[in-house]
Amino acid sequence: MASYKKEKGVVWDWLTTVDHKKLGIMYLIAGTLFFLKAGLMAVFMRIQLIMPDNTFLSGQTFNEFITMHGTIMLFLAATPLLFAFMNFVIPLQIGARDVAFPFVNALGFWIFLSGGLLLSTSWFFGGGPDAGWTAYVPLSLNENQLGLDFYVLGLQVSGIGTLISAINFLVTIINMRAPGMTMMRLPLFVWTSFVTSTLILFAFTPLAAGLALLMLERIFDAQFFNPAAGGNVVIWQHIFWIFGHPEVYILVLPAFGIISEVIPAFSRKRLFGYTAMVFATMIIAFLGFMVWAHHMFTVGIGPVANSIFAIATMTIAVPTGIKIFNWLFTMWGGKITFNTAMLFASSFVPTFVLGGVTGVMLAMAPVDYLYHDTYFVVAHFHYIIVGGIVLALFAGLFYWYPKMFNHKLNEKLGVIFFILFTIGFHMTFFVQHFLGLMGMPRRVYTYLGGQGLDEFNMISTIGTFFMSAAVIVLVINIVYSAIKGERVIGVNDPWDARTLEWATPTPVPEYNFAQTPQVRSLDPLFYEKVHGDGTMKPAEPVDDIHMPNGSILPVVISIGLYFLGFGLIMLEMENPMLSPWIVVALGGLLTFGGMALRSLNDDHGYHIPKSVVKADLKKQGGGK
Amino acid sequence: MAGTVDTTKGLPSHPERATLEGKNKFLGFWFFLGGETIMFATFFGTYLGLRNGIGDGPSSSELFTLPLVFLMTMILLTSSMTSVFAMFAMKKNKFKQMMAWMIVTVVLGMVFLGLEIYEFQHYVHDYEFGFTTSAFSSAFYTLVGLHGAHVLFGLGWITLLIVRNIRSGITLTNAPKFYVASLYWHFIDVVWVFIFTVVYLMGAGGY
Numbered sequence: 013m014a015s016y017k018k019e020k021g022v023v024w025d026w027l028t029t030v031d032h033k034k035l036g037i038m039y040l041i042a043g044t045l046f047f048l049k050a051g052l053m054a055v056f057m058r059i060q061l062i063m064p065d066n067t068f069l070s071g072q073t074f075n076e077f078i079t080m081h082g083t084i085m086l087f088l089a090a091t092p093l094l095f096a097f098m099n100f101v102i103p104l105q106i107g108a109r110d111v112a113f114p115f116v117n118a119l120g121f122w123i124f125l126s127g128g129l130l131l132s133t134s135w136f137f138g139g140g141p142d143a144g145w146t147a148y149v150p151l152s153l154n155e156n157q158l159g160l161d162f163y164v165l166g167l168q169v170s171g172i173g174t175l176i177s178a179i180n181f182l183v184t185i186i187n188m189r190a191p192g193m194t195m196m197r198l199p200l201f202v203w204t205s206f207v208t209s210t211l212i213l214f215a216f217t218p219l220a221a222g223l224a225l226l227m228l229e230r231i232f233d234a235q236f237f238n239p240a241a242g243g244n245v246v247i248w249q250h251i252f253w254i255f256g257h258p259e260v261y262i263l264v265l266p267a268f269g270i271i272s273e274v275i276p277a278f279s280r281k282r283l284f285g286y287t288a289m290v291f292a293t294m295i296i297a298f299l300g301f302m303v304w305a306h307h308m309f310t311v312g313i314g315p316v317a318n319s320i321f322a323i324a325t326m327t328i329a330v331p332t333g334i335k336i337f338n339w340l341f342t343m344w345g346g347k348i349t350f351n352t353a354m355l356f357a358s359s360f361v362p363t364f365v366l367g368g369v370t371g372v373m374l375a376m377a378p379v380d381y382l383y384h385d386t387y388f389v390v391a392h393f394h395y396i397i398v399g400g401i402v403l404a405l406f407a408g409l410f411y412w413y414p415k416m417f418n419h420k421l422n423e424k425l426g427v428i429f430f431i432l433f434t435i436g437f438h439m440t441f442f443v444q445h446f447l448g449l450m451g452m453p454r455r456v457y458t459y460l461g462g463q464g465l466d467e468f469n470m471i472s473t474i475g476t477f478f479m480s481a482a483v484i485v486l487v488i489n490i491v492y493s494a495i496k497g498e499r500v501i502g503v504n505d506p507w508d509a510r511t512l513e514w515a516t517p518t519p520v521p522e523y524n525f526a527q528t529p530q531v532r533s534l535d536p537l538f539y540e541k542v543h544g545d546g547t548m549k550p551a552e553p554v555d556d557i558h559m560p561n562g563s564i565l566p567v568v569i570s571i572g573l574y575f576l577g578f579g580l581i582m583l584e585m586e587n588p589m590l591s592p593w594i595v596v597a598l599g600g601l602l603t604f605g606g607m608a609l610r611s612l613n614d615d616h617g618y619h620i621p622k623s624v625v626k627a628d629l630k631k632q633g634g635g636k
Numbered sequence: 637m638a639g640t641v642d643t644t645k646g647l648p649s650h651p652e653r654a655t656l657e658g659k660n661k662f663l664g665f666w667f668f669l670g671g672e673t674i675m676f677a678t679f680f681g682t683y684l685g686l687r688n689g690i691g692d693g694p695s696s697s698e699l700f701t702l703p704l705v706f707l708m709t710m711i712l713l714t715s716s717m718t719s720v721f722a723m724f725a726m727k728k729n730k731f732k733q734m735m736a737w738m739i740v741t742v743v744l745g746m747v748f749l750g751l752e753i754y755e756f757q758h759y760v761h762d763y764e765f766g767f768t769t770s771a772f773s774s775a776f777y778t779l780v781g782l783h784g785a786h787v788l789f790g791l792g793w794i795t796l797l798i799v800r801n802i803r804s805g806i807t808l809t810n811a812p813k814f815y816v817a818s819l820y821w822h823f824i825d826v827v828w829v830f831i832f833t834v835v836y837l838m839g840a841g842g843y
Contacts, residue, residue: 112660175671183664187656217671221678225778234767234774235691236682242689243771247682254678611793612800614809 028562030114036100043092050084053077062473064461074457075142082145088128094266104513107190112183114560120177122570127170134162149237149248165577168223178212191551192531204269215258222251253304261300267404277509278354279346285338292331309380318377325375352426356407367395388448394441419497425489436478443468510538517632523557557620572602652815661812683775691770696839715744716825719818
């Protein structure tokens, strides 16, 4: 690997990096930490609910945990974990040396992180937000709750990071594909990431607008949601859900993509119905925007609106069904290897179907009056989010781990992890369907005994212990494998897989491909294994490779945004230590100053000379 | 390679899209504008939902005077046209002409912003129509003010571009930057046309 650029030390290198592979790993670490934090809150909440009239947590703490659990899981765990894979894998899968905007990519990560930290800062200033992750007004207008200001501004900041990352992915996928990699040859993970990025672009912007309204109302006394001054509280729900429903698909579509990569690789068959999969993805994305009011059936928007949104919601089952059957047909007759990645991918299919079925049940507006705000809803969305997204994330983790970290995760520990997690997951959430049907409301911190709710709550809580044990096994696995795991250095393609990322050397050099590959088919690497000599044909001669320079400005700009947000929150504090406007001005200076510095300097990057690339190629030739 | 374009025989006819970097900027910016459109759409939706929620404050038909808004519209539309002239000059590789038109654009934008500030202060002082008066006032100042903030950001951006590139001539590096800035300026203009219609025309007419 060319290492002559790095004389500044490891920490500086990671702070200034614009390499999509390193950013992928940074997303993975940050997302995992937030995942553990929010998971721990969930365990505490379940312990509180293990028996009736429990006093383990106070009602206020429970409310704060329930809000932060949802918010962190969706915005700061699931999204960045998916972004981790997107960052690492997309350029490799499309045969690109880099993303379209490396600087913006780094900026996206740091801004997401500073937003997440801003949200977490709330614990030091009187506790987290407590109005639920949906922050419904007027609940979220509680003036005495500083945590809600952190919610509004933390999400606002981290949303900017998500947005600019999405634009980067869109342009990368359109403009940076290798020769021969047509849109209809894109691996499904790239396709779903592409559609997801479009969804982010059109869903996170309404969220940004909605959060701005809430911020103006809370901090600058606007009257949007104040009926006495002509305001309307339902506006928040519309804006929130026109973001919130597509958000589900933002998370689940890349998860579908991971499943569509893992299942063919370990079934030794090409994905069944590729074209249908692509169009199903697009249809799901489109319908995802048309159904937001199914979260509002009981608000009173009227029977006509309810019917339209109910039908639109049920329609989503059709393209999703197409996907489910295509995965089954891919496995059908395949030579299946059941390693950990494949176990997670194949158990994803029935689990997700369960979540989908309850989704159709909830979509029936009249019956929804019954289910609304009960544990049935909680069970449903956890089957989608854990049974869909998290299972896919685990499959992706085990699948791509060798490419990211140059060693495999231990399979035995992996299988133990899978078994514990599966038992724990179904134990926790399956019984919640019945709790919901029996009338247990969601978001409550305790319940009365002797109403038939005791046993199922106990079972549900014990399930979380299994899931916690599973996650501990995963952590042990990661540590153990780092020390003793099977090394794959020099092994490009440990799974005998199909797509382009496995054509790169391990460890992946900073320029990814010494020569841009010529793509001749769908599943390009597999095509070369069958019709060629098993290696990609180059599309260009060996030449100098142009790479972008690292920069510290993303860190500076994101620190600026942190202070901008924090300064605005200080306006709401009683007796802040210094004038809030000083902090706002400092943050603005860092943010806009950083942006101005970036635009004043034309950064042309640097070149890796031909000789170094040639030497690298020679070294790898010996390794295979 | 994609990064290198032979410029010995002069600039290509589309200097803003000649390099991969330029193409990426061009496409990425269109996506950004797509997102901005949705964001403004949300604020428009909020405004439409709240424009009759006047509480104890004045209503739109008591406030708006069309002559002033019409003047502002004309100034902003003209500034969009001058930025088109700048782009024509860029494609003909006439650097000084491009710079001159860009400066005219900035000046017109500043006049527009000045009139908007005058308008707001007029409402606040003569009608006691402040940001916190009613749901309508909050929605009005948020929507129109956000547009104003975009104008301000655009002015800073284009000024910075002009200052940074005052001596460099048109290059393949700065051509995409100027092009994208002028796209942004058109976007601001299009949003204003909608504000003019939805906020001012409908509001003054009492619809």
